Amino acid sequence: xxxxxxxxxxxxxxxxxxxxxxxxxxxxxxxxxxxxxxxxxxxxxxxxxxxxxxxxxxxxxxxxxxxxxxxxxxxxxxxxxxxxxxxxxxxxxxxxxxxxxxxxxxxxxxxxxxxxxxxxxxxxxxxxxxxxxxxxxxxxxxxxxxxxxxxxxxxxxxxxxxxxxxxxxxxxxxxxxxxxxxxxxxxxxxxxxxxxxxxxxxxxxxxxxxxxxxxxxxx
Numbered sequence: 412x413x414x415x416x417x418x419x420x421x422x423x424x425x426x427x428x429x430x431x432x433x434x435x436x437x438x439x440x441x442x443x444x445x446x447x448x449x450x451x452x453x454x455x456x457x458x459x460x461x462x463x464x465x466x467x468x469x470x471x472x473x474x475x476x477x478x479x480x481x482x483x484x485x486x487x488x489x490x491x492x493x494x495x496x497x498x499x500x501x502x503x504x505x506x507x508x509x510x511x512x513x514x515x516x517x518x519x520x521x522x523x524x525x526x527x528x529x530x531x532x533x534x535x536x537x538x539x540x541x542x543x544x545x546x547x548x549x550x551x552x553x554x555x556x557x558x559x560x561x562x563x564x565x566x567x568x569x570x571x572x573x574x575x576x577x578x579x580x581x582x583x584x585x586x587x588x589x590x591x592x593x594x595x596x597x598x599x600x601x602x603x604x605x606x607x608x609x610x611x612x613x614x615x616x617x618x619x620x621x622x623x624x625x626x627x628x629x630x
Contacts (some may be wrong), residue, residue, distance in 0.1 A: 412594050414625055417570040418511060419561060419593075421579035422438050422522035422529055424601030425620065428564050429524075429532075430455050432489070432497035437465060440484035446471050456602045457580045461523055461554050462486075481488050486525075495531045501600055501622045504539060511539045511623055516567050519544040521577070521587075522559045526550055543568055558591030564594070578623065585613050596623065 420426055420603040423433075423585040434455070438448040449469040457465045467473045495547040512518060518541055520529060526547025544562040544567040555558045565575050578602030585608065586609040588595035597608045608616050617623060 413574050415516065415574060415576045415594075417517045417519065417565060417568045417575040418623075419519045419521050419564050419575060419577045420578075421459065421581070422520055422524050424501075425578060425582040425584075425598055426508070426520070427498050427500050427532065429494060430458060430473055430496040432494045433458055435493060437469065438486045439488045440466065440481040441470060443484040444470070444472075444477055445478050458508075459523060459555075459583055459601070461548075472590045489528065490594075495535055499536075500531045501535060501620065503534070503619070507620050507623060508538060508541050511627075515572065516626075516627075518542050519546070519564045519568060521546045521555070523548055523554050525580050544585050556586035556590055558587055558593075560592060561587055561591045565591075576580060576627075578620070582588045585611055596626065598623075 420473050423429055434451050436549065437454050439446065453469060457468060462482045462485055463478055464477045470477055470481060484593060491507060493549050508518065514576050520542055522529060524547055524550055526545050529545050530546055543562050546564045551560045551563065561577055565572060572592045576596055577584065577593050578596045578598060579585065581603050585595055585597060595613060597613045598620050599605050599621055605616050615626065617626065
């Protein structure tokens with residue numbers, strides 16, 4: 412692996428935890444469309460997927476019209492401020508990100524969450540100055556695992572695939588990096604286990620983002 416200059420991160424379960432807000436928004440949308448609340452663990456397992464996939468999986472009537480209505484209700488409720496207010500950083504992540512920034516890595520985020528939500532959350536957490544680029548739901552025509560967003564972020568950084576690193580907590584993130592031809596580091600802070608990553612062929616697997624500087628120094 413070549414020396415890394417650009418580090419791109421997934422957001423949910425990699426940098427932050429918005430699960431309590433996501434659960435509330437998903438179940439609000441389900442109730443508004445006549446369905447029962449979904450199990451919290453099932454919702455957590457869908458974080459990082461598109462809203463179309465979430466409601467296609469969790470709704471008892473997953474037709475296109477119902478899924479579109481759920482997406483509308485989800486976004487309306489998220490826009491009340493609950494998503495930004497209830498998102499918290501994972502332990503120690505602020506220290507890691509600051510250290511990487513001070514070591515002159517260029518940092519970015521590529522997520523299926525809306526960019527505006529990520530930006531508002533980072534501003535609230537006083538971390539917005541650390542990131543050069545944020546690519547969210549509204550910035551792409553094809554969501555992960557399509558590599559569009561990741562490649563768009565690297566281009567905005569004026570970087571190259573081979574000296575970039577994508578860090579994520581899910582198999583979707585792993586497949587996104589593979590499709591883009593970008594090195595990948597998994598973190599086991601989400602719902603995907605070390606064994607899950609190993610079975611899919613991932614080779615760099617960290618228990619927590621705090622291990623990333625040590626891995627980069629070894630490289």
